[in-house]
Amino acid sequence: MSNLPxxxxxxxxxxxxxxxxxxxxxxVYYEDTDFSGAVYHARYLHFLERGxxxxxxxxxxxxxxxxxxxxxxxxxxxxxxxxxxxxxARMDDVLExxxxxxxxxxxxxxxxxxxxxxxxxxxxxxxTVAVINELGRARRLxxxxxxxxxxxxxx
Numbered sequence: 001m002s003n004l005p006x007x008x009x010x011x012x013x014x015x016x017x018x019x020x021x022x023x024x025x026x027x028v029y030y031e032d033t034d035f036s037g038a039v040y041h042a043r044y045l046h047f048l049e050r051g052x053x054x055x056x057x058x059x060x061x062x063x064x065x066x067x068x069x070x071x072x073x074x075x076x077x078x079x080x081x082x083x084x085x086x087x088x089a090r091m092d093d094v095l096e097x098x099x100x101x102x103x104x105x106x107x108x109x110x111x112x113x114x115x116x117x118x119x120x121x122x123x124x125x126x127x128t129v130a131v132i133n134e135l136g137r138a139r140r141l142x143x144x145x146x147x148x149x150x151x152x153x154x155x
Contacts, residue, residue, distance in 0.1 A: 022055035038088035051097035
């Protein structure tokens, strides 16, 4: 490992929030590709999930702690996703996953994500995240999270 304190390494791995969006970099490995050498279409969902998860981490939200929150817990689940596949990534490409909050409403968070390789847009996604309790029922986003996400809302 490096000489950095453990927290610093974890912080580097989680990406950064810059302005109104989160940036995370990921390398494409052999396991991400199909027989043609391009990234298999379903693998982009993994990259997008990592972007959303580390965005929350950078906002100071621990999903493990949310599950233990009060009597009925709290979790984020994808409710709807719209994807536009523009061009494929290839093995050894370094991808930049950008995530931003567009708005919050009740039990939903509306996000947009893009995956770039250098300046080339590979994937564009519109994601609706639902807030649920441990029984899978919709739950209003708590006020402290509304304010947290609204500070990062794209103008």
